[in-house]
Amino acid sequence: MSSPTVSNHRISTMFFGGLAALAISTGAFAGPDEFGPGPLIEAYGQIAPVDADMMIPEGASFAVTFDTATRSEAETLNRTLTSAARFLNMHVANGVEAGSLRVAVVVHGGAVHDVSSATAGANADLIATLLEHNVRVIVCGQSASYYDVGRSDLLPGVEMALSAMTAHALLQQADYTLNPF
Template structure:
């Protein structure tokens, strides 16, 4: 019985978003509506002259009414590093999207037509990310597969020839790929 209760507790925690598990998470200095962060005592200091150029990659679509987890992670990356003292201008972030996540980048009418009339909760997050110089890039091969045209994308979202092309170009520009 005790093992069953422990297993059930572990399962519930695993299914609960991290921010809901602890009061330690709070709004960050750049994005206040998403990308929550926790204050952490570290033993690995960030150099004062640190700069980051990080590309995130996702093919996992958000549930209707939810923000795509990778978009949230990009905001969290910026929030936690600015909070840790890295100047915002020293942080470059891009999000490369392909596969089913492509729908998360579409205009309200296009999204609603494919999500039983639901609002695209990603639209405000994408607008906020773009306003903070985050590049949002859709794989053109995925767009062709899902019949998404440039006109179907939220304003400011770029269309690349492919996700592979986008990553290759970003790497040539000094970006590393974040594995999370």
């Protein structure tokens, strides 16, 4: 007898001395306890092992841009910045050479405060760590102007662009793809 799958749960029927019992399992989903440090950036961007069907080809390289406009809550990390760390960690953990990964984060809107030395808070160490791993962090000059943040206000290594639109256009011309997450 096959076990039907309903809403990502497997339902099994078992018989005990003439009585039927239903058992529901959630399958092979990893919970939060399955996440741990990655091999490249241990402090940020936790990852979980995945039994994937879509394999990464040998010799693969990636050039990916992330985009963030939402400022993190006080004393929390910017989710997009941690996603950039997770991207690096999960690909290195799955055989991609670190040198074959080009990552950029374009920062605009209220997220400009997450890269300003006066207001970065918990993000300052994360940004320094990303920069150490050759991640480009690029600020929208228009947003920076709106929030009265100058180049000298940015954390060391953070770049200023004319605008987020300009940064994305130039990165796309350099063969970066925009990651929607």
